[in-house]
Amino acid sequence: MTVGIVGLGLIGGSLAKAYKRDPDVRVLGWNRSRSTLEFAMLDGAVDGELTAENLKTCDLVLIALYPQAAMDYMQAHAEDFSKTGIVMDCAGVKRAICEYGFKLAREHGFTFVGGHPMAGTQFSGYKYARANLYDRAPMVVVPPVYDDPDFLARVKALLKPAGFGRISVTTAQDHDEMIAFTSQMCHVVSNGYIKSPTAARHRGFSAGSYKDLTRVAWLNPGMWTELILDNRDNMLAEMDAFIASMQAYRDAIAANDHDGLCALLEEGKRRKEEIDG
Numbered sequence: 001m002t003v004g005i006v007g008l009g010l011i012g013g014s015l016a017k018a019y020k021r022d023p024d025v026r027v028l029g030w031n032r033s034r035s036t037l038e039f040a041m042l043d044g045a046v047d048g049e050l051t052a053e054n055l056k057t058c059d060l061v062l063i064a065l066y067p068q069a070a071m072d073y074m075q076a077h078a079e080d081f082s083k084t085g086i087v088m089d090c091a092g093v094k095r096a097i098c099e100y101g102f103k104l105a106r107e108h109g110f111t112f113v114g115g116h117p118m119a120g121t122q123f124s125g126y127k128y129a130r131a132n133l134y135d136r137a138p139m140v141v142v143p144p145v146y147d148d149p150d151f152l153a154r155v156k157a158l159l160k161p162a163g164f165g166r167i168s169v170t171t172a173q174d175h176d177e178m179i180a181f182t183s184q185m186c187h188v189v190s191n192g193y194i195k196s197p198t199a200a201r202h203r204g205f206s207a208g209s210y211k212d213l214t215r216v217a218w219l220n221p222g223m224w225t226e227l228i229l230d231n232r233d234n235m236l237a238e239m240d241a242f243i244a245s246m247q248a249y250r251d252a253i254a255a256n257d258h259d260g261l262c263a264l265l266e267e268g269k270r271r272k273e274e275i276d277g
Helices: 010-020 034-042 067-076 095-108 149-162 172-193 197-201 208-215 221-230 232-254 258-276
Strands: 002-006 026-030 062-064 086-089 111-117 139-142 166-167
Touching: 002 010, 010 026, 010 095, 010 149, 010 166, 026 034, 062 067, 067 086, 067 095, 067 221, 086 095, 086 149, 095 111, 111 172, 139 149, 139 172, 149 166, 172 208, 172 221, 172 232, 221 232
Parallel strands: 002 026, 002 062, 062 086, 086 111, 139 166
Antiparallel strands: 111 139
């Protein structure tokens, strides 16, 4: 099997390293920075450069770029992709890129599948890539068709060497609605929370709660700006709900309302138990 990896940052670099664990997989890579590609080849994560010519040999092409850059790459290489392979993006939002990818694939005769590997760290770049990043991690897939079990089985087989655990099949709309809550809001809340003037004096007073809440404040601003703005309708709905909740807590605290605050806290605790057990 030959896998092409477009973009060798944290996500793409980790995919390359994961696939290279399988001796039957040949990994070809492309990166905007030539030095990163050359380092990945020296590192043993990539067997060679991914080019317009050898794209046709790839059974799977994974595009690990920002959404607009991923669409630009697909446009530039629409005639180069294998007609029998699968092209999959790895971006954190799905509606715009899937609409574009499905249309481009129909016009040029290749197969596009939306994808989102649900794993990462607060760091970015190839130097933080690791082969086990996706082991047992969820992978979300947005296929062009939902009534072809053989096609879905093929997609899962192509993804298997990366080590994913659960593979979820959904629509681009449902993905973006859920990801606003499970990922994008977490980053915005963490990033906003750390701006408290008290934060500079936290050492010696902070433990697990602080670390859990602030880990993803250390983010890639350019990437998250693009992802959030591409999903701004869902993000605004989540932010409005969160602001309303915070206002209720603030009102209870300002009024010294013991019973009201306790009820709000109990409601949140019960909600967590209902959702996660």
